Amino acid sequence: MALAALALPAPAYYHFIHYLNGASVPEKFDLAALPDKTVTFFVSENGPVAFSSTDTFNSVVSQLRQAVNVWNGVSTSDLRVAFGGLENTSTLQNTPGGDIVFEDLPPGLLGYGGPSSLATPVTGGANQFVPIRRTAIHLNRNLRLAPGPSYNETFFMTAVHEMGHSLGLQHTFTSATMSTATTRATTLSRPVDADDIAAISILYPNAAFARLGSISGRVTMGTGSAHLSSVVAIRAGGAAVSALTNPDGTYRIDGIPPGQYFVYAHPLPPDADIYGPWNADGSVAKSSGPSNALFYPGTTNLANATPLSVQSGKTLESINIGLTSRSFVAIYDAGVYAYFNNNTVAVKPAYVNMLSGAATVVAAGVGLGANGSAPGLNVQFLGNSARIDDGGIRPYQANGYTYIALDLGFNLFAGTGQQHLVFSTPNFLHVLPAGVILTRQSPPSVASVTPNGDGTLTITGTNWNADTQLYFDGLPSGIVSLSPTTGSAVVTPPAGASGQRATITAYNTDGQNSQFIQAATPVTYAYGTAAAPVITSISPSSLAAGSEAMVEINTAGFTFSPGQVVVGFGTSDIVVRRVFVLGPNRLQVNVSVAPGAALSNPDASVISGFQMATAVSGFQITPAQPGAPAVIPVFSNSQPGLTGTYAGALVTVNGTNLTTPGTQPTLTVAGQPVTIAQASATQLLFQIPAGLPTGPATVALNNGVVSAPVVLLNIDTPPAQITQIQTGSGVTVDGTHPARAGETLNIVLAGFFPATGTLLTGQSQVSVGGVLHPALSLTPVSGSTWQVTIVLNGPEQFGQNQQVVVYLDGRSSLPVSIPVARADGTFAPTAVTGTDGSDGSETPQP
Amino acid sequence: MLSRVQFCVRAAFLAVVGTFVAQAATLEKLSMDQLSQNATSIVRATVAGSYTSVINSTVYTHYTLRIAETWKGVAANEVLVPGGTSGDLRQVFPGVPQLAAGSEYVLFLWKSSATGITHLVGLSQGLFQVDRQQDGSALATRAKIGEMMLDASGKKVADSAVTMVLTDMRSRVRIATSTAVTK
Secondary structure (H helix, E strand, O other): OEEEEOOOOOOOOOEOEEEEOOEEEEEEOOHHHOHHHEEEEEEEOOOOOEOOOOOOHHHHHHHHHHHHHHHHOOOOEOOEEEEEEEEOOOOOOOOOEEEEEEEOOOOOEEEEEEEEEEOOOEOOHHHOEEEEEEEEEEEEOEOOOOOOOOOOHHHHHHHHHHHHHHOOEOOEOOEOOOEOOOOEOOEOOEOOOHHHHHHHHHHOEOHHHHHOEEEEEEEEEOOEEOOOOEEEEEOOOOOEEEEEOOOOOEEEEEEEOOEEEEEEEEOOOOOOOOOOOEOOOOOEOOOOOOEOOEEOOOEOOHHHOOOEEEOOOEEEEOOOEEEOEOOOOOOEEEEEEEEEOOOOEEEOOEEEEHHHOOEEEEEEEEOOOEOOEOOOOEEEEEOOOEEEEEEEEEEEEEOOEEEEEEEEEEOOOOOOEEEEEEEEEOOEEEEEEEEEEEEOOOOOEEEEEEEOOOOOEEEEEEOOOOOOEEEEOOEEOEEEEEEOOOOEEEEEOOOOOOOOEEEEEEEOOOOOEOHHHHOOOOOEEEOOOOOOOEEEEEEOOEEEOOOEEEEEEEEEOOOOOOOOEEEEOOOOOEEEEEEEEEEOOEEEEEEEEOOOOOOEOOOEEEEEOOEEEEEOOOOEEEOOOOOOOEEEEEEEEOOOOOOOOEOOOEEEEEEEOOOOOOOOOEEEEOOEEEOEEEEOOOEEEEEOOOOOOOEEEEEEEEOOOOEOOOEEEEEEOOOOEEEEEEEOOOOEOEOOEOEEOOOEEEEEEEOOOOOOOOOOHHHEEEEEOOEEEEOOEEEEEEOOEEEEEEEOOOOOOOEEEEEEEEEEOOEEOOOEEEEEEOOOOOOOOOOOOOOOOOOOOOOOOO | OEOOOOHHHOOOOOOEOOOOOOOOEEEEOOOHHHHHHHOOEEEEEEEEEEEEEEEOOEEEEEEEEEEEEEEEOOOOOEEEEEOEEEOOEEEOOOOOOOOOOOOEEEEEEEEOOOOOOEEEOOHHHHEEEEEEOOOOOEEEEEOOOOOEEEOOOOOEOOOOOEEEEHHHHHHHHHHHHHOOOOO
């Protein structure tokens, strides 16, 4: 094998792939055609017509919003995913987007989804793709049928899975959300796994994706190439990431978190349900057919498999595996079940509390056995957290099927989480990722809910952790306090709809939830009745194509709270950039209308918790106004290494037609005139007036001829101030006492974080001379003053004036300068050369 | 969880809750009787050809049928399945079966009173390929379906391939439809 620098990722074949001009061309959204690289999903205003007893359309919408948030939260993907409220399906829309519709589906069909693409690929050399024009998820309008009711985790995971398809992903075989039904282990607590993250990120990679590792090689079958074999990188106790092979047998697995992995190649099961890949003439390129399965370098024996070390930003090359053709796939669709409630409820994958002593789970799958026996079957775990006891593989027959009871033992000092199973017979190998999930706790439960009279509720239950989440239907409650010891929590429920009865579900981060044991009799909370919320005004109620503007929305009957409100305009031609809550029934939103927007009268909808109001055809898109200025309300701190748009900050903002030749643009912020430091037709540089209060402030530009629509700038809280830097030995760093390489620095900051809050060290970094250092400890001092401790053990920059900036969740402090010397006290500058040949002085991005 | 003494009386076909996800399509598993009773028509037919149309933004492939036998209802001369290419627009819905021109099938069909569209009952569940045997008999088969399958209560259930002698299937359908109680 060989290590190489990470190349541009090539599409793997669990996307929708076309073989065109010798290249593998995926179907995906054209980010350049999406506003803010955001694809927006809408729910048809013609929602379901039938619900189970406690279900509502509002609850359905809440789950769909949560599913959108899952895909929007993939940090290594450049694609953002948003929820755009309700839509009238007849609304003309020119921007790619997604539709969730409820239809009269035939008996036996509960839902389906997939992308709509242009038949013509966008050509662009190695980056060719077939653009997804629109995408749809079709659900049955009768939600008395499965996967309803919507509060079930099944409904949520269905939405996440179908949305994955609609974003360009096909099935995989790693137990991730995009896996086929038999090999999946994701839950609401962990709705996407490494394979899902890799799949979406390969289509829409950002810079962070390059920090993951890759494996490439070739799979052969006899003397030929193996086409459409699945190749999986898997690590004990961790995730599996996979790819399918090209027609020439080559493959490339991208998006692998660094670590020790085994690699195996296996044939697709007969029910893999992979579409394509398609040749240029539209025909399907055939796979090489069934084969055996082998671990790298070519063994069915895990003990003889070679572990591989995957490193950040590197590719392990030439990981080749030679398979042998077979007439059929001998083992597939394996799954493992655990049992709860006195063995009346089976859960798959098997969740097993390793502190409860020995356990027995049951495996089932095609080819594992027949007639109640499984001659030659061996089962083992990958890793040492769990084991199959001697004599613990016990086939039996029930109702005409053969099952395999597996008696488990545990290494109590080993890790929990997903455990992979290796099934083997003398002739075949089958790996089931995440067949068993080890926990140190039984499933949580919810026992009661009691109103406290102040809007909060007390909920009791068992088997909770400090980070247990308590959901009301599809939305999490706000945890005021929670005691795992007493099994009691005080929560603020999401804003409820009139008459709603919400099902309460406890979710633990180990993947278990209270529906494991309480699906039949869940605890519910009745919200009571109230007048239906309505939208009373929208101003302005129309915008021209190409506009950027603030829109004010007034309502009645809502109880808005910041961060809980979604505003949608029922068309993918309008993107809501940010929502500002000004009162319980008053909002201001920054919106962007696509330059090529269709002229339409879309719905406008406001959603807060489970409350929802829609102004049908309540907004209008009018023709574009050539030459009109537009301020794109994305403001950036212009000083190197600093973030935040606080009073006094120097910021830049982009736009179109911001200036007119021969005239001077004028700008006000919160009504105060502002001196524009630099201006061009596409960018302004200005200082936010000092003394402005935090919160939204209007930005009004006149480009010398025409006024742009007003937009909102959020005035951030003032940044933290570094008040003192001392070495670990207590010496204050100043002009005569430089910090030295290798020393510990204690940095004290005022206005850093509330004293009562909890911080994790991973939330903070410190830049010294442009070199980032992780925080070793975060210690409250008094009030909002904290001490951050680092060690100068990086590739330090030496000199009398090195800028120090402390970051908290990406937000910067005000900078200070300190001298930084070598360990011997000298200041000779260091020549640093980046891997790209630069001088290495680029501003770090926390 | 199961004790080692108790385990053998419990089978893995117990309903599963909680931790599964849907496939590209999500199906409710239907028995042969349920297929028969829910279908508005059941035919044995050969696919004569296909074309596409766009209905409410969804591309449908229309498969035209050359009817050989009608087992239930009024024979529909075409069945629509979502997906296909119309003009420059191409839609793919994993889990939706594709029919082959010239092939013979038994089709369990359902016509929506709301849209007038004739669908397959339960997607691939309602489509059986007919293969003639050397002895002159015919087998109706469908492969194991990899899509997510739930029972009527929303719990996951396993699927398995179905193979029936065509004459047996016809008899079964007639018995089921003669006592049909539409779902």
